[in-house]
Amino acid sequence: MTSALSSRSTLGMDTPQVTAKAKVLGRAVYAGDLKLAGMLHGKVLRSPYPHARIVRIDTAEARALPGVKAVLTGEDAPATLWGAHHKERAVLAKGVVRYCGEEVAAVAAVSDEIARDALDLIRVEYEELPAILTPEEAMDEEAFGIHPGRNNVAQHIQFERGDVEAGFAAADLIHEATYTTHSQYPGYMEPMATVASLDPDGRLVLYTSTQAVNLVRMQVAMTLGLPISRVRVIQAATGGGFGGKIVEDDNQLLAGLLALHTRRPVRLVNNRLEDFQAACASVPERITLKLGMQVDGRIVAKQVGIVAECGAYAGLAGDVMHVSAMRSDNMHRNPNVRSQATLYYTNNPPRGAFRGFGGTQMQFALNSHIHTMAEKLGLDPVQVHKINALKAGEVSIHGWHIGSTGLLECIDQATEAIAWSSKRQAAKAQGTKRRGVGMAAAMHVSGNRTIGNWDGSTLVIKINEDGRVFLISGECDMGQGASTMLSQ
Structure with a gap:
């Protein structure tokens, strides 16, 4: 019986995505495709x-347009501010x-064209103010506060493990360099979109392009002043999402606010220019890295x-920087680490989650650094990576218990x-x-997170009378195959 079941298992098999057919045939329903009565x-x-x-702000002409x-303006919106941690955004x-x-x-408005025409009729008088556009300007002692x-300073992180000075003293080679990563737009194929409506019981229902339905639900309920049970x-x-559709976009809040009014x-769908302006791009960082290495x-x-x-x-930029500052430490058996990271406000568009959630910024710097030092020591970079890699059963410098790791096998297979x-x-x-x-x-991350000390999930599995399996999960499939993985 067991062997018969195993022969039909899809685990480890090349399995077509369960959503592929609907997408290829144009049957997949995106938020921008939805059409509801009225x-x-x-x-x-x-x-x-x-x-x-x-x-x-003069909205009289816009309101009068048939x-x-x-x-709605700021006077019509909730006074409650929103944000991932700092509640500071209207x-x-x-x-x-x-x-x-x-x-x-x-x-x-009753049509997309009329809505665009109405925007042109809104008269806003601005008094332009000086702007801070770089961290260097932001950290100036005479700079105004954003x-x-x-x-x-939006966030500051500082920690030290072991004896860093003694570690450098024992090193045969010390190398220090500065690396810069720019801000990058997520570039997903589908711009942000939401359709908000009220069900017959008056509950706010949002059909939206998102990576985190539960986070969106909590944020919408809290910001719009609704009990969480009144939001679906x-x-x-x-x-696609690539981190940009977690919970840092105003799209769902505005769609919900308009539906309530x-x-x-x-239906609120960004065009590409609007998405460039609204989406959180990646967090730009300037990383100064110093490593001590033995021969x-x-x-x-x-x-x-x-x-x-x-x-x-x-937003989530502080968490992203936190990951840059410490996650890579848990790859290596290095006993001495010192890190300091500071996040600054500017008048640029908000930055936030993007592929790798801060890991990519540091990995660019760290891997460039290791390669340079390996060449200086006459070593193969592969050798350096392997000799420093933590193995299963070991504990990292930050106390992470490495339950399983395939780093060494991955390096061998890739090379x-x-x-x-x-x-x-x-x-x-x-x-x-x-x-x-x-x-x-x-x-x-896989079973351990830098942020907080909990990394869990809940999945409800129901076997129906006809033998089909019904899965209930908060995991979102944004094209990466989560639904296929759960099916397997």
Whole structure:
């Protein structure tokens, strides 16, 4: 019986995505595809300035346009501020805008065209203010505070493990360099979209493109002043997320607010330009890294300094920086680590989650550094990675118990597959176009998180009368195959 079941198992098998057929045939329903009876179309007016005082907003002409059902400004929005940790961002700006693209007014009309025309009829008088656009400007002692009553430090992290100075003293090679990573737009195929409506019992229902239905539900309920039981969030087919659709976009809040005001369904879909302005791009960081290494490639000391920027609102950027500052420490058997990281507010658009959630920024710096030091010591970078890799059963410098790891096996399989040794020994190419050879190793969360001390999930499995299995999960499939994995 067991062998018969095993022969039909899909675990470890190349399995087509369970959503593939619907997508290929054009049957997958994205939030922007939904059409509900009486549905209105939403549009958002955004600030053209990175920093300005809102002197006056005149919505009279827009409200008078036939087909317009609602024109909302900061005066019509909830007073409750929102944000992942720091509750500092208004649903619609009130009194001041802090970045180019910040939401100033929202319109709901019977057609997309009328909604766009209404935006053109909203008259906003701004008083442009000086803007801070770099961390260097933000950290100046004479710089104004992006948020009143505070300096421009959104978060600061500092820790030390072991004896870093003794580690550097024992090193045969010390190398220090600074690396810069820029901010990157998530670039998903489907811009952000939400359809908000009220069900027959008056409960707010959101069909949305998201990576985290539960986080969206909590944020919408808290910000719009609703009991959480009065909000339902349904993930529509999602055309990519890459971290940008976790919970840092104003789209769901504005769609919900317009639906509550009009008592009708409202469709709010960003075009690509609007998404460039609204989506959180990755957190840019300047990383100064200093490593001490012994002659055999063992890392004996590590010192990190990070200057990061979150834009006008902190969101998840502090958590991203936290990951940059310490997650990579848990790859290696290095006993001495010192890290300091500071996140600054600027008048740039908000930064936040993006692929790797801060891991990529540090891995770029760390792997570049290891490769350089390996060459200085006459070592193969593969050798350096392997000699420092933590193994299953070991405990990292931050107390992570490594239950399982495939890093060494991954390095062996990858280097064999690309013929690493022969490529490194090949003669250097000549001419204007040349191809380099390099390697990098990285880690990401799987059963352990840098943020908090809990990493769990709940899955309800129901076997129906006909033998089919019904899965209930809060996991979101955004194209990465989560639904297929759960099915397996």
